[in-house]
Amino acid sequence: MELDSTRPLISPQTNQRSRSNSKVLPARQERSRSHIKITYLLIPLSFFLLSLHSYFFWISTDPAGKNISHRSSNNHSSFHSYSGISSNSDSNNINDGNVDQELVKQIMKDVDQSLTFEKALHKKYDVCVVGAGLSGSVIAERIANGLNKKVLIIDKRDHIGGNCHDYTDEETGIRVNMYGAHLFHTNSERVWDYVQKFSKWTPYEHKVLGYVNGSNVPIPVNIDTVNTLFHTNIQSSEEMDRWLEKEQVKYDHEPVNSEEMAMSRVGKRLYELIFKGYTYKQWARYPSELGPEVTARIPVRNDWDDRYFPKDKYQALPSDGYTRLFENLILNNSNIDVFTGIDYFKVRDKISCGQV
Numbered sequence: 319m320e321l322d323s324t325r326p327l328i329s330p331q332t333n334q335r336s337r338s339n340s341k342v343l344p345a346r347q348e349r350s351r352s353h354i355k356i357t358y359l360l361i362p363l364s365f366f367l368l369s370l371h372s373y374f375f376w377i378s379t380d381p382a383g384k385n386i387s388h389r390s391s392n393n394h395s396s397f398h399s400y401s402g403i404s405s406n407s408d409s410n411n412i413n414d415g416n417v418d419q420e421l422v423k424q425i426m427k428d429v430d431q432s433l434t435f436e437k438a439l440h441k442k443y444d445v446c447v448v449g450a451g452l453s454g455s456v457i458a459e460r461i462a463n464g465l466n467k468k469v470l471i472i473d474k475r476d477h478i479g480g481n482c483h484d485y486t487d488e489e490t491g492i493r494v495n496m497y498g499a500h501l502f503h504t505n506s507e508r509v510w511d512y513v514q515k516f517s518k519w520t521p522y523e524h525k526v527l528g529y530v531n532g533s534n535v536p537i538p539v540n541i542d543t544v545n546t547l548f549h550t551n552i553q554s555s556e557e558m559d560r561w562l563e564k565e566q567v568k569y570d571h572e573p574v575n576s577e578e579m580a581m582s583r584v585g586k587r588l589y590e591l592i593f594k595g596y597t598y599k600q601w602a603r604y605p606s607e608l609g610p611e612v613t614a615r616i617p618v619r620n621d622w623d624d625r626y627f628p629k630d631k632y633q634a635l636p637s638d639g640y641t642r643l644f645e646n647l648i649l650n651n652s653n654i655d656v657f658t659g660i661d662y663f664k665v666r667d668k669i670s671c672g673q674v
């Protein structure tokens with residue numbers, strides 16, 4: 319099963335052939351040829367626009383007459399079918415340089431995918447999974463492969479992978495995590511063995527430097543952080559513990575907010591330099607506005623370990639990216655159909671699911 323979105327609707331070979339056969343024609347002949355081409359294009363295009371309209375009429379009206387259109391007015395979302403259900407787009411190759419090809423492709427893709435989804439509505443699924451993120455994809459894979467059941471996955475975003483989704487930036491060739499960097503780390507042998515089935519993994523230990531007072535210092539705080547910021551010469555964990563002890567603010571009550579919690583752990587100076595700004599950057603709230611638990615969980619090290627996850631045995635990144643990992647999890651599986659760009663709540667009355 320292939321990702322439909324990667325399947326070219328206009329075959330490169332057809333394009334190539336037409337280019338090599340083209341001749342330089344006089345202007346009038348060229349115009350009349352363009353006219354014929356546009357006519358040829360408009361007939362199938364009208365057909366597809368009509369189909370699109372009928373489809374949206376159908377999908378946007380439930381039996382009670384309530385509008386359940388899945389499209390927002392700015393029309394950003396689009397269907398993507400990752401199911402094994404075949405569609406007819408291969409027969410719809412259009413090649414014309416005079417019309418906005420991107421627009422034509424987009425319209426044809428929408429129609430194609432919409433009709434594909436309609437076919438899915440007539441299938442019976444043992445389980446429907448809402449969300450093609452980590453949870454939904456793993457659950458779907460286990461049900462499909464472990465229990466040999468038919469699974470439908472629906473995601474309202476126009477891609478799989480949920481928050482872990484990544485893509486390669488065309489300009490730079492750099493892979494980007496769409497919603498922020500994701501680092502895989504676990505201590506569980508079972509989890510580690512499981513993920514081996516769906517990706518190669520490149521060892522990666524996350525380390526963070528914070529730019530503070532003109533220096534790059536390890537975050538979370540460790541001995542190097544303190545030595546750099548306060549020009550100390552701490553040489554052991556015991557010395558670090560004593561330094562922290564002297565810095566810590568003593569309260570006659572349990573810390574009531576994150577400011578007090580941080581000051582009780584690292585003192586005023588480290589709090590002002592690191593904890594205060596870091597917390598604000600993360601949560602757009604100052605520690606005094608947050609409960610004590612937020613800064614209670616920020617680690618402080620009494621050694622030189624500068625890894626972000628020092629306790630996790632397995633730390634790595636999927637060598638071909640997270641999106642490929644998800645493709646391997648849920649695509650190419652005859653028991654799983656995947657549709658993106660669809661809000662479950664807008665189609666739930668129309669799909670047949672043994673369980674959700």
Ligand SMILES: Cc1cc2nc3c(=O)[nH]c(=O)nc-3n(C[C@H](O)[C@H](O)[C@H](O)COP(=O)(O)OP(=O)(O)OC[C@H]3O[C@@H](n4cnc5c(N)ncnc54)[C@H](O)[C@@H]3O)c2cc1C
Binds near residue numbers: 497503
């Ligand atoms: C910036 C950032 C960095 C992170 N870094 C890490 C990290 O380094 N390591 C780590 O382990 N975790 C990290 N996480 C947490 C990680 O992203 C989540 O634990 C994980 O993605 C949760 O997966 P999920 O499938 O439960 O949710 P999601 O990934 O959120 O997927 C849920 C999916 O459900 C879909 N959905 C919701 N409602 C509907 C509906 N009505 N119809 C159809 N679809 C619907 C959503 O569109 C979404 O795609 C990070 C999170 C963020 C935001």
